[in-house]
Amino acid sequence: MDPRKRGKEFINNHIYGDLKGLKPSQLKQLQRLYHQRLPGDRLTTPEFAQRLAAISTDLGKPLSAYLNRRGQVIRVGVGSPRQTQIPPLELPRYGASRLSGIRCIATQLKRNPPGTSTLTAMAIQRLDALICLTLTGSGFQRRGGGETGYVHTAYLAHLVPNSKEAAWTLSEDMTLEAIAQQDFLDLVEALEGEFEREFVGQSVDSDGDRVLLVGLRTQNVSEADFQEHLAEVVRLVDTAGGVVLQTIQQGRSRPHPQTVIGSGKVDELALAVQTVGANLVVFDRDLSPAQVRNLEKRLGVRVVDRTEVILDIFAQRAQSRAGKLQVELAQLEYSLPRLTGQGQNMSRLGGGIGTRGPGETQLETERRAISQRLSRLQREVTNLQAHRARMRQQRQAQEVPSIALVGYTNAGKSTLLNVLANSDIYTADQLFATLDPTTRRLSIQEDVTHVVHNLVLTDTVGFIHELPPALVDAFRATLEEVTEADALLHLVDLSHGAWQNQIHSVMGILSEMPITPGPILLVFNKIDQVDGDTLELAKEEYPQATFISATAGFGLATLRQRLLQLVDYTKH
Numbered sequence: 001m002d003p004r005k006r007g008k009e010f011i012n013n014h015i016y017g018d019l020k021g022l023k024p025s026q027l028k029q030l031q032r033l034y035h036q037r038l039p040g041d042r043l044t045t046p047e048f049a050q051r052l053a054a055i056s057t058d059l060g061k062p063l064s065a066y067l068n069r070r071g072q073v074i075r076v077g078v079g080s081p082r083q084t085q086i087p088p089l090e091l092p093r094y095g096a097s098r099l100s101g102i103r104c105i106a107t108q109l110k111r112n113p114p115g116t117s118t119l120t121a122m123a124i125q126r127l128d129a130l131i132c133l134t135l136t137g138s139g140f141q142r143r144g145g146g147e148t149g150y151v152h153t154a155y156l157a158h159l160v161p162n163s164k165e166a167a168w169t170l171s172e173d174m175t176l177e178a179i180a181q182q183d184f185l186d187l188v189e190a191l192e193g194e195f196e197r198e199f200v201g202q203s204v205d206s207d208g209d210r211v212l213l214v215g216l217r218t219q220n221v222s223e224a225d226f227q228e229h230l231a232e233v234v235r236l237v238d239t240a241g242g243v244v245l246q247t248i249q250q251g252r253s254r255p256h257p258q259t260v261i262g263s264g265k266v267d268e269l270a271l272a273v274q275t276v277g278a279n280l281v282v283f284d285r286d287l288s289p290a291q292v293r294n295l296e297k298r299l300g301v302r303v304v305d306r307t308e309v310i311l312d313i314f315a316q317r318a319q320s321r322a323g324k325l326q327v328e329l330a331q332l333e334y335s336l337p338r339l340t341g342q343g344q345n346m347s348r349l350g351g352g353i354g355t356r357g358p359g360e361t362q363l364e365t366e367r368r369a370i371s372q373r374l375s376r377l378q379r380e381v382t383n384l385q386a387h388r389a390r391m392r393q394q395r396q397a398q399e400v401p402s403i404a405l406v407g408y409t410n411a412g413k414s415t416l417l418n419v420l421a422n423s424d425i426y427t428a429d430q431l432f433a434t435l436d437p438t439t440r441r442l443s444i445q446e447d448v449t450h451v452v453h454n455l456v457l458t459d460t461v462g463f464i465h466e467l468p469p470a471l472v473d474a475f476r477a478t479l480e481e482v483t484e485a486d487a488l489l490h491l492v493d494l495s496h497g498a499w500q501n502q503i504h505s506v507m508g509i510l511s512e513m514p515i516t517p518g519p520i521l522l523v524f525n526k527i528d529q530v531d532g533d534t535l536e537l538a539k540e541e542y543p544q545a546t547f548i549s550a551t552a553g554f555g556l557a558t559l560r561q562r563l564l565q566l567v568d569y570t571k572h
């Protein structure tokens, strides 16, 4: 339990940091620091500073002491502020408009001003202030008790409001007496007033998540693709209702096994979390349960991956009973192996050594409950699948050919279906506007013969690059519409910068489907938003394709005839 919360009845005497080679008497001296109480309105007293410096000189090691605003010592560590810092999860959470209410008094062996790593540690913890003491190397015990002469000079540092980057001020070297005379409460009150004003000025819509996005660029990815990919995650976050305040990028040959990004980068991230007041960190890739745990421990805020953002959008979008069912299934499938981070060790549940104990039982119960719900949902999805199959059979019995509309999310699939079938399915400039497949009947008159043909067109859930496997599985009932259709219309948003990548993503996902779809008609949409060069390029690369604008109505007559040809082709 957190000793600070226990009040007076519990005296913490744990010494943090590197205790190697410490004699019992030295440990005692350190522990006694917890009995010291400073006046609430002083940064430090000369006595406390000298005592810390004396022990530090004796140990030949730097020391850090942390105090709360009541002047109580709440943490003593051997090492620099960087080495002894309080884990973010143990810090009080006041948000970006306030300081943590904790200050640090540290000694250092070198006589130069505190370096960046020390100041960064201050910023990550949002310390009220940091006092760095340099040492003379000797000193003595005064006759009346208490040490003196150990402190050479002192530096005072604290944060200053700046919404863009971590900012602090660092004093010139001062005498210990000068620092001890400073009114501490005046200082923090003035500072917090400024933080408050700054924060109110910059605060965005307070309901949504305030997000820091982290992108890792591995070797085989081009800079342009990487930026496209990041931009897409920004849109996903936005669609889910969050705001990306800042993006942090790193290039690495491969992800760090524990933290995805390197350790120094995690510090930078922790600092940015504090500076911009983020409450959520989103990674541009999937994370292992252990990585999430490690990162949350060091950042002090929730960490989610790209799949979770997509699942969240789906959860918000799901309207129909079937849609909700499939989303819940996907979420459970995603979270089950993450429950303990021991997905691979599940076989140990059979019993035996190492499987018992209250923790494990609790988890097992939870897991069993989830498993049961999972199989129920899976049964329901299977029923759904059977129901859809019957509907399809009916259509096939009536010999109405079916075409499924597929494509990258936001390509304009629902808009096109609306124009062609004169319907009003929900469309929006959002990712994953459609979750439920909607089928509409079209009647098209053949140009030459004037014969009217019927066919059905089904709108489907949009695809995305690296579609999370949990989603593919949960939406198999929906996606079966695709695999069972007589033909596919693959719609592409030609006005999107990454249209070529999007074509490849969609073709990739289609090729992984169990049943090979029939013929595919490639249709480029949004040509009203496209410049001549892009149009030329696409026509050159895909001479068989059809070019339309669903909203401006370009090319629709041609498209209707192409649909008839497509269906004719499937009949014979």
Ligand SMILES: Nc1nc2c(ncn2[C@@H]2O[C@H](COP(=O)(O)OP(=O)(O)OP(=O)(O)O)[C@@H](O)[C@H]2O)c(=O)[nH]1
Binding pocket: 407, 408, 409, 410, 411, 412, 413, 414, 415, 416, 426, 427, 428, 429, 430, 431, 432, 433, 434, 435, 461, 462, 463, 525, 526, 527, 528, 529, 548, 549, 550, 551, 552
């Ligand atoms: N400029 C332009 N915008 C279009 C055109 N067709 C569709 N849009 C817009 O593109 C956005 C996405 O359209 P939707 O029909 O919702 O796209 P979708 O493919 O169904 O997307 P999801 O259901 O999210 O996968 C909407 O804002 C449409 O108004 C077009 O031809 N030109």
Ligand SMILES: [Mg+2]
Binding pocket: 413, 414, 415, 426, 427, 433, 434, 459
């Ligand atoms: Mg749609």
